[in-house]
Amino acid sequence: MKLIKKILLVLSFLIVLVVIVGVSYLQYSKPEYEGELTLGTINKETTVYFDDYGVPHIYADNQKDAMTTLGYVHAQDRLWQMELMRRIAPGRLSEIFGGAALKTDRFFSGIGIDENSAKAVAQLDKNSPMYILTQAYLDGINQYIADGITPVEIRLLGIEQEKFTLKDVYNIFGFMSFSFAMAQKTDPLLTDIRDRFGADYLKDFGINGELGTQQLESFQGKYKEYSKISKSVANLLETSPVPAFIGSNSWVIGGEKTKNGKVILANDPHIMYSQPGTWYEAHIVCPNYEIYGYYIAGTPFPLLGHNRDYAYGLTMFENDDVDFFQEEENPNNPKQYKTPEGYKNYTYQQKNIKVKDSVDVKLNVKTSKHGPIITGLLDELKTDKSVAMYWIYTQQKNQILEAVYELSHAKNLESFHKSIELIHAPGLNIMYGDAKGNIAWITSGKLYKVDQSVNTNFILNGANGIDDKKAFLAFAKNPQAINPPWHYVYSSNNQPTPIDGYLYPGYYLPKDRAIRIDGLLSPKNDWTKEDVSKMIVDNTSATAQTIVATMTKHLNPAELSKTEKEALTVLQTWKATHNLEDIAPTIYNKWIYFYLKNTLEDEFGEENFNLLLSTHIVKQMIEAQTQNANSPWWDNINTKEKKETQLEILTKSFKEAIAALENQWGSGVLQWKWGKVHQVTFQHPIGKVKMFSKFFNVGPFEIAGSNEVIDNQLFIYSNDAIIPVKGGPSTRRIIDFSDVENSWSVLPTGQSGNPMSKHYSDQSEMFVKGKFRKMKLNKKEIEASSTKLVFKPVKQSVK
Template structure:
């Protein structure tokens, strides 16, 4: 029986090892939680810096000058988010494989090929110190110095030990390349153009036009032929979309003029919609010096706030969705490409990708006059990418810096002119009562025949840009007569048809505007209800169409229950609502039948586009559209109502397997995914969720699904909610999905989650008095002696 005794001791030993590992993990993660009180020496400071933490854990930095403040910001941000910062910069620079391995090699190839780091480096090299804003540059260097001191002296997060590496010091190129990734995540062209060109070769021009966001009257194909091999390229772009960094997926923002507010001052509201992640993407902090003050939302690795406000002004943003990216099919002969009547040489650059556990991978990227050829990731070797990010005068970091340092509207407006990518709507309000909006980013001017949501011809010269729209000619608003500015990713109000974009439907824009027009005495408490509303005004005409189609049948049992719940639904997508479940799930079933000519891969890719919802609503209003005819019933011609009935029957078969709980929160759930939690079993260890969530796609509370493979799970939503009344900018309202810290043992790791899902807010403090009255700790950073 010795083997039994051996087995017993083996089990005891295994349990002891696991217990020791768990104890070590918990002990070390407690050790990594940053101190919020005490004294720390921070080299590079010229004077003492004080960091006060409020009750939500937000750091408020008080310094004698900006350089010291940015050094402190870099130190405190690294102490809370270092692993996130390192993964994000590696993504921008195409260096994930160096620490993760071959699993992310294709992602690195994509970002090396499109040139996020290459063009960022070129911009740094081409911008001599005489061109750079010296204060911006000094602030960046001070920030990075603070980050690097923490890397040298602080406890590294557990993730670094799990992956077995130590982060290298941060340099300016890391910040610039990461901003390149953010621009990439805004680009709709890479998701849309290749797919539309594939579909355009599959369907008639008449049917294809209906699939587009804004159909033209064109009755013939006018785009480059697409080889089926490009489906591989489209798949790789989808892979890049699954990289360990959330992408921007929409946004709401609005400004209310003094004449419509109870306080008599302008009001600003902003909630950018970004893919959910753990930690959440924004790092919230305030900075205070004798000459500068800002309450900001910072991106990890960037020292200047992308969202912010001070006592004088504030701003929010939404994705503009202007089409700033095109793909050209090149005509090539060896190392030359045909361009405007002659053969020109392709330029080459060589990249080396370090891969953990294997030899480095060499990558050669060719560039045509249009941009980088994506031959490194495509067998076709003739597809070029033209993108406003590649423009030499793209000074996005300076745009952010100038907006954050503006003291009045003209200074702020100047800052908006600096960036060429990404494309953003900037929504502005100030203490003087001004409200305004502008578009940040370059907007191409194309020939009238060009349809930029398809692949273009690179050889003929007929599809070339005619230039870029001047800033003064871009859509903008300043103190409109109705006292309201609303931005929700729809086509800019009053913009010319020549302006091309992959706009969202008007759902959120129309719903928000409808709410705001109802009164002229808005305050922040009332606006909380608007910003967290689970309502979409467009459903008020969509549901009757579905009901009319279904009521022709004499339903019984579960079918009658579902029909009654849909018919009596209050149009609110709350977690406990059964009517919301029936509505949203039925729409998906109808869409699958409506597009039954699509392959599963095509349907999922189209499902990722804003065009699907627009096409669906357009089809509901066209009951005899050819798209309603089902492929599987040859000899029959179906119309809208028949398809809706069939979809309803399919839905009920699925619901019957779900038991008695059909509440929306069962189907619509959110999970906050850690960069290392994208595969089993680490997902159970690192991720938060799933948990029921209100809202839904194109609802004001836009907790939305991205694609159709994940059912109705919410993959993106409000990354923060902000409400600022300039009658009292010293105390505003806001919320983050999780918290300010990336450390699981920190009290600020997920301390805002419950409030966020409930639609509640916390206070944001700007004045020193309010900060000190609500302080949990006081950390003093001192210079070296």
């Protein structure tokens, strides 16, 4: 008994000791926001003021010293995030997560981002300011790795730190560019629909009158379950520890329409939510340069930024820059594929994927002239199909780093415009406003036309010599509007109007947000920053009332229960808002889910139906399809003895939706408040493990907004009681050139990625309530409200 007591006492002591050591380490690992440090490669003393939200304001004698300092302070707040970001594109997650990340590594290591990055680095001018400043930024990161405190996540996973390189920077941009694309999830699904059911089933998706007869004859009836490609890629992006870009809003109002006669720019890029969030804010001031920028972890120049002269933001263009080709292999030699000139040999590249606590995995990447054969890179595809992926990003010269440098160093609208031509992929809507009164919307992307018989929404024929012909367009043909006579520009991932009669193909989001933004901007001519701050969190749907009117007219009140009648009344009096106290959004979105399920699942099957819910095309179809009484989708193909109608499906779906809500929230309709249902948690990759979730995750919070309103809070339609919000505004920014020093912003959680920092989640309450804080430019104000961290070169002593 005494022995047992001694053992228990020793164990208790060891547990307490471990806790004390752990807490001490966490306290020790906090970022340093004041004091003095040595920074080896700077030439002169540099001062950093960390304001009341942890934003570093870097005052340096020259840009090189400023960039080295930026790299250091960025790393002390976001080194763990940087580590993740640089590993995904070259297929190196398995080194830290083990076999669980192997599927992701197999795919990304095979699609050519890493090789493209190496080629881009080799072509750089090593004497250019862009190269010198990027290396300075990397020096700062690497000095933090050498001298700073290792983040707790890196300690937990036992990661051996390596120096950051220029290729890492390009790989980070490469993954972010891939994450924009919708083709990977959409084209294979649409191909399956066409090949199984025919063109009539595609009309409700907006693909009407675009199908070439030759292509239909080539593929009709040859159903190959291409949707497995969609499923595999969707799963990789869904489980990725790095968030994907998904949409965005931005508008710029000319001085003619503002109260103070100066330009106002608003931007809220939509990205899948994560913790830490995507952006790191930093303000750099040198004698000949100033920028307040938003940086992706591990990249030296901001994708969003402003100063006293100009401001810029971005949204996703959503143009189609990915095509898939079904290769026709030589029946006598599987190492060859057919071309108009005869059979050609595939090329092969051997790759080695390191897996933590396991043996290395060998990967043999097969490539045709169209690109890598992705069906060999996806574990779920046990198939002999060889589908190649052609992607503009890897097929064209990569100048993304030069472009981002130029955007953040523009001298005027002309130089800003010129720099956008360097971005071949991804396609972006780049928004601009300046102190001189200029406003602009300019799209990036290497755009091209294909033969009239070709529809790039489908898997294409790699052998006929027609489907892969591309006529690249001059940059001047990219959609744009510069100082238009209506005095505002906007973008919300909607499809641009035709240029020279050509409608650019893509994976555009519904017109809802565009209609709402345009409808608010057009009539008003006295806009203020305060007005814009209300507009950027507007949650009124431009189409929900029309959809409700269409769907409810098919309901017979005499056939409804008491609860169903109450729910119907709530819907019919709804003003299409999505506030926390609203009840109608809960009913509406549940009904939309069951309507989609009862309309589409019989054709798709449960697995592919759930996959379809994660694409843009399902959002595009709702308004038009609910109005189409003759849509073939209404019929349930599993009930051979009858043909279902629009009336039957909508009534059945409404009753199922109300029954589900009664089961989940009780029979009192007034209990079904949107805030109870619509919630967000900002999840850390390690926070997925339950024992670490409370420490690393931020939330949950009730949150207003919804799909396809200006306050776009993305969720996947489902029958879950609580709808988890997947993504939304990664920041909200409002730059007012009548008072540029008091422009506003907010991040979803906080500036720091260190859980022990007071800036880890100090903006989360502000964000979910639609509030803002200053982006400070005034030095006296910054000094008065900040801590001070001084970096000294090696030749000077540190106190």
